[in-house]
Amino acid sequence: MGRFDPTALARFGRLALVARTVVEGFLSGVHKSPYKGFSVEFAEHRQYYPGDEIRHIDWRVFGKTDRYYIKEYEEETNLQAHLLVDASGSMGYRGTPDRASGQIPMSKFEYAQVVAASLAYLMLHQLDAVGLVLHDHRLRHFLRPHSSSKHLLRVLSALEATQPGGETALAPLWHNLAGQIRRRGMIVILSDCFEEIDPLLYALRHLRHRGHEILLFHVLAPEEIEFPFSQWTQFRNLENMGEKQLVDPRQLRQEYRKNFAAFREKLQTRARDMRIDYHLLRTDEPVDKALGAYLTNRMQRT
Numbered sequence: 001m002g003r004f005d006p007t008a009l010a011r012f013g014r015l016a017l018v019a020r021t022v023v024e025g026f027l028s029g030v031h032k033s034p035y036k037g038f039s040v041e042f043a044e045h046r047q048y049y050p051g052d053e054i055r056h057i058d059w060r061v062f063g064k065t066d067r068y069y070i071k072e073y074e075e076e077t078n079l080q081a082h083l084l085v086d087a088s089g090s091m092g093y094r095g096t097p098d099r100a101s102g103q104i105p106m107s108k109f110e111y112a113q114v115v116a117a118s119l120a121y122l123m124l125h126q127l128d129a130v131g132l133v134l135h136d137h138r139l140r141h142f143l144r145p146h147s148s149s150k151h152l153l154r155v156l157s158a159l160e161a162t163q164p165g166g167e168t169a170l171a172p173l174w175h176n177l178a179g180q181i182r183r184r185g186m187i188v189i190l191s192d193c194f195e196e197i198d199p200l201l202y203a204l205r206h207l208r209h210r211g212h213e214i215l216l217f218h219v220l221a222p223e224e225i226e227f228p229f230s231q232w233t234q235f236r237n238l239e240n241m242g243e244k245q246l247v248d249p250r251q252l253r254q255e256y257r258k259n260f261a262a263f264r265e266k267l268q269t270r271a272r273d274m275r276i277d278y279h280l281l282r283t284d285e286p287v288d289k290a291l292g293a294y295l296t297n298r299m300q301r302t
Contacts, residue, residue: 015156018287019117023125026292074231079128080145083116084174085109085159086191086219088136092164095221095283108219109164111192111283115217115291117186118154122295132158135173136166145185171199175206184211190281192219197263201270218267222284225264227256260288 061069068294087109094107105113114202120130124147131145132155141158143151170191181187187207193216264280271278279294 014151015113015117017161019121019156022114022288022291023121025288026122054216058282059247060160065119065192080131080185081119081122081123081128081134082131082145082177082181082185082187083120083155084133084135084177084187084189084191085112085116085162085164086136086168086170086189087134087140087162088170088194089165089169090192091219093221093224095223106283107164107219108192108221108283109162111219111281112219113159113162113285114287115219116188116190116279117156117159118287118291124149124152124231130155133177134158134162136164137169138166139173139175168266168298170195171203174203176205178206178210181210184266186213186215188215190217190219192224193267197266199254200267204271204276205274208274208276214274216271216276216278217281218264218278219281219283225260225282227253227260 044289045129058069061067091109092107092111094110097104116132120132123130127147129145129147130151132141132143134141138154140162141159143154146154169187170193204214204216268280277298
């Protein structure tokens, strides 16, 4: 099985081109060195011999023993990853246009689309197997993991064909997936996590208990974090379009910020207690910089 030709992706739509740009920009930023962030696990040390690459020397061991040892890695050629993308109505929120330029920001779902596409591009480029789950309170689309070059186009097509809508019910669906995804692998979650915190954490624990490595990308618009509204504002429920409410945000700001900060802190702390890799993604940050920073950090930890 050969690697796919990135130049052939141009005819498959905006998402393919964006994903290619993000990933190739990241790879050039790390000097096109072999990326070991996902599919390679540390195996053991061995003594350094002349001719070995210096970059593989474990300097921590050298500091303790005054001897040179090389980190050897063991490739998991059959790594399976599932991308779980929240497509519920709340993910359709795109924030307010930029006052200076009038530019309309990406919605949370559009942001998640690009991140998911970029990760699929990167992992399939490494010949890992990637699957896709799109859902709101029900399963919208399920692609089982494959590592063929053609599979990337299936993933991109499914992402581009999906529009956010429907109510949020993350916990029950994640519980079901924990029973369906039986082979241990990686589960990448892209969601605003707008659900009751305790059922959400219990569902994450279920996935973790099945032996999966979990990456939780918490996708949020800046307004949801900072609540900057200062004038009377009409808020509408994106999961129930008929539900609207006109409020004075100045009376709500302090309480909202307090409650939201507590929610996010609990989610982040409890996730890390379960050894889940939590990472906040703000939709006002360029995808290439935000995802590139995360991948670089992950690579350095490997």
